[in-house]
Amino acid sequence: MRIVPAEEFDLKRESDYGTPEQNEAVKEIVRNVRREGDAALLRYTEQFDNTKLTASGLRVQHSELMAAYDEVEESFVTAIRSAAERIRSYHQKQKRSSWMDVQPDGSILGQIIRPLQRVGVYVPGGKAAYPSSVLMNVIPAQVAGVPEIVMVTPPATGGTEGINPYILVAAAEAGVTEIYRVGGAQAIAALAYGTASIAPVDKICGPGNIYVALAKREVYGAVNIDSIAGPSEIVVLADDSAEAAYAAADLLSQAEHDEMASAVLVTTSPALAKAVSAEVERQLELLPRRDIARASVDSYGAAIVARSMDEAISIVNKLAPEHLEIMTEDPMGILGRIENAGAIFLGPYSSEPVGDYFAGPNHIIPTNGTARFSSPVDLDDFIKKSSMIYYSKEALLRDGETIMELARREGLEGHARAIEIRLEQESQTGGNSK
Amino acid sequence: MRIVPAEEFDLKRESDYGTPEQNEAVKEIVRNVRREGDAALLRYTEQFDNTKLTASGLRVQHSELMAAYDEVEESFVTAIRSAAERIRSYHQKQKRSSWMDVQPDGSILGQIIRPLQRVGVYVPGGKAAYPSSVLMNVIPAQVAGVPEIVMVTPPATGGTEGINPYILVAAAEAGVTEIYRVGGAQAIAALAYGTASIAPVDKICGPGNIYVALAKREVYGAVNIDSIAGPSEIVVLADDSAEAAYAAADLLSQAEHDEMASAVLVTTSPALAKAVSAEVERQLELLPRRDIARASVDSYGAAIVARSMDEAISIVNKLAPEHLEIMTEDPMGILGRIENAGAIFLGPYSSEPVGDYFAGPNHIIPTNGTARFSSPVDLDDFIKKSSMIYYSKEALLRDGETIMELARREGLEGHARAIEIRLEQESQTGGNSK
Known part of the structure; x- marks a missing residue:
């Protein structure tokens, strides 16, 4: 990993708005689903997912959900249950009440806080399944009190109607109320405008490929959408008290996500920069996903050496990273000076994967410097507020x-x-x- | 105003995404301001606002602000001060604290809530000045603790550099910290990317013409933006206990805003529908803005007769209006059954203008049915949250x-x-x- 002095570093950021052809294709899919409903859904599912369904086959049956439990290891069910419980418990602490202010003149002002009625969660198909993302999208909606939580996910390609059983179990544990085997831009259009089989929702969440992202942009306004995530990022802020091997492992856990992921060390210690850089090289070679991690480290990784902790902190605030780990002698002493960071991990044992999977806070966090003005997913994303005036x-x-x-x-x-x-x-x- | 049975009513909604030419023009302005900074700002201000400024003339001086107080009536200063005080007091009740959860195993999880650092507020120029909108955009930011609140507004056309003194006084009373005389897409670009004279902000709020709206869309991502408002809407839900003249006056207060504004009565009483419709005709003719109100009432107004209060409520929830007045015998008994409405006014004395100007809740409220999933502006729009994990x-x-x-x-x-x-x-x- 390259070591750069603070004054020479500038984070590359990239945004993907799709090609004109992709944009046109998505507009057409949305238009057709809006016009033709289920018929268009089934046609696109056959075309893109090689799966021939009937309208009545779109919805995943309760029996399939139960069958999924037989297909996964018991240790997985136990693990996902403990994670769900911790995530639920953290999000429950964000609950807010409607309130009113009864005034001496008899007037009453207030704010009524209610859950959204119906939320759609997109879950990508493909080889890699991410049950943890199901938990992180669904549990806040469920804790907020959203009565209808709809999951859509493409059927496995190759002519089977099956859905990854780990995803199904995570959905059941998180509290999904309906599941449809449909993916891509067509699924987003169905959630936004409704079809005979799928009732429209108020908000669509969840990650997806470029077609899904463009479709979410396209239907925004008819429904609400979550923000569209960029590549994942980590900054480790460390002084010479940090364990180089831990810092390197955490940087790599980010770099293995995606060739465009960014993993950056910011340190006051040139010796640590050197040690972490060497550890990154050593550990990287041992990773199954080493090609991805290598590309990420080479293009977006760096060990930045700052001349003082003040400068290091100011670099962090400028980067406004999605994830920030503070591995310094007194991390709490630095916390209050961090202005911009989506999720902040303190001390040697708060490795980022602890937050990705288990600790409780949401792992859907603003990327691309938007922590300057955005926040991790929480209950606020699943409520609506009305003002009340009784004069x-x-x-x-x-x-x-x-x-x-x-x-x-x-x-x-x-x-x-x-x-x-x-x-x-x-x-x-x-x-x-x- | 036409009277229609419930089953025949469908609200027309319109959205304005601009013409391709407008979109292209805005993209070019943003690109040029981003590249050339102040030089482009000054050029566009001369071109669009007929005002030749120097870079040092962009910022409104403290002395000009003070002079504005001499140009407005004392009664206005008193009125705007009482309004500001009430709005501030309501928004203060929304203050939230950072919190943490200290666990028995020594771990600490939490959520850190902080104000945005720098917010830009757009205030339209032109003949009509809306000091109340200045209060409604600025006070929540100020109460949230945003240290830098920047207002931009175009210089009066016709070669003068002046800004409407009512706007300046409202800005001073609300707590604006910097004011620049620049408007249009160029002002939005300056707020988003910064120039030598204007430092970039984290979020841009405030209404504007189509160029301003398109520019906000264009810069979204580099900064946050507020939602883009559609035409204003009111629904009055009434039974036969309602005062027809009050209902009509309130409907017209909305209709006079804009030819595309929508004013709708939903009632269980055919007699009230008739009386309100007649009152609308009578009062309409007396209004200075009768042409606008007439166009609005004819195109978007209606008195809908429902067969039961259940049906009436379900129509309201489907419309999800920006403003809802409940004028029934027991408005509190209906409140809990309203699922979707931005601001809810209860009883005969809670006329919508009470909320537009004075009561305290924000008058920037979701339009176009988006109250289904959006909320009036409040402190949440000016904070950012970070998760904290100490494992x-x-x-x-x-x-x-x-x-x-x-x-x-x-x-x-x-x-x-x-x-x-x-x-x-x-x-x-x-x-x-x-």
Whole structure:
């Protein structure tokens, strides 16, 4: 891994908005599903997933879900259950209540907080299945109280209708209420606009390939969508107290995700930079996914040597990484100075995979520097809020003139008159009495 | 206003994504401001706002702000101050704290909640100035603790550099920290990417014309943006206890905004539908903005007669209106059955303008049916959250195997090894001791 002085480092970031052809293809798929419903879904499933289904075969049956439990190891069920329990427990701490403010004049103001009614979660198909992502997308919705949580995932290619049993078990444990075997842009269109078989949702979450991402962009507005994730990132901020082998292993756990993943060490210690760099080389060669990790480390990895902890912290804040590990003598002393980071891991035992799978906080975290203004997925992503205004007669009589002054200043006489007509009528019918 | 039976009503909704030419123009402006900075800003300000500025003239001086107070009526300052105080007080009730969960094994999980660092607020120029929108955009940011709140607004056309003094006073009262006289897509580009004179922000809020809206879409990702508002909407849900004249006045206060605004009565009472419809006609003719209100009422207005309160409520939930007034005998009894509405006004004295200007809740509210999944502007729009994970050695030794099982199941051996290397090393250097 290359070692660079702080002043020479600039993080490469890439965004993928698709080619014009991909954009056009997605628009057409969405248009057709919107127009033709199930018929289009089935046609695209045959075309893209080599699977011939009937409309009644779209929905995964309860018996298939139960059968999935027989196909997976018991140790997996136990593991996913403990993870689900911890994730649920963390997200439960974010619960918020509707509130109201009862005022002395009899007015009541408030905010009503309610779960979304129906949420769709996309789960990619293909060889690699990520049950942990199912937990991280579904559990916050379920804890928020969303009554209908719909999962869509493509059928396994090659003519079988099957869905990865680990995904099915994770879905059942997380609290998914309906599952459909459909993927790609066509699944997103079905969730957004509905078909005879799939009722439309309020929000669509979950990762997918470029077609899925473009389709989410395309339907945004008709439904809400989560943010579209870029390649994964880790920054390890370390001083010379850090264990080089741990730092290297954690950097590699990020680099193995994706050739475009970024793993960066920021340190005040030139010796540590050297040691971590050497450890990265050593451990990298032993990884099954070494080709991916190598590409990531070579293109996006670096060990940055800062001249002071102040400079190191300011680099971290500029990078605004998705994951930040602080491996310094006193990590809590640095925490308060971190302005921008999606998830912050403190101390030698808080390895990033602890958070990816198990600790409780969500692993869906803003990438690409957007931690500057975005947040990890949490309950707030699955609620909606309504303001409530009950104004008393006393309050209206007191404030009416002021409201009319402001409305007239903006040239909105109709607004003023909506107040005026009440002031006039109420003074005719008994004046200031309540 | 036309009276329609429930089963025949369907709300027209329109979205404006601009023409291809407008989109291209905006892309070019953003590109040029990004590349040339202030030079492009000044050029576009001369071209679009007929105002020749120098870079040092972009920023509005403190003395100009003070002078604005001399240009407005004292009654306006008093009114805007009371409104600001109420809005501030309501938003303060939304304050949330960072929290942590200290676990028996010594681990600490938490969520750190912090304000955004720098926010940009767009304020449209033109003849109509809306000081109330300045309050509604700026106060939540200020209460959330955002230290830098930047306002941009175009200079008055016709060669003067002046800015509407009502806007300036509202900005000062709301807590804006910097003001620049620049508007249009060029202002949005400057806020997103920064120029020598204007430092970039984390989020851009505020309404604007189609060029501003397209520019916000264009820069989204580099910065966050608020949602893009559609035409304003009101639904009045009423039974025969409602005062027809009040309902009509409130419907018209919405209709006068915009020819595309929508004002709809939903009632169980055919007699009230008739009375409100007649009152709308009568009051409409007296309004200064009667042409706009007429166009809105004719195209988007209706009095819908439902066969039961259940049906009426279900229509409201389907419409998911920006503003909902409930004028029934027992409005609180209906509140809990309203699933989708941005702001809910209860009883005869809670006229919508009370909320537009004064009561406290925000008047920036989801339009176009998006109350199904979006919320009025509040403090949540101006914060970012970071997850915090401090895992103890004890916890890692306990959970390490489970985490490795989950990582290996997903084929991410590098993740497993980041845990394994710690388990091995810690057992060599003293096993289970903390």
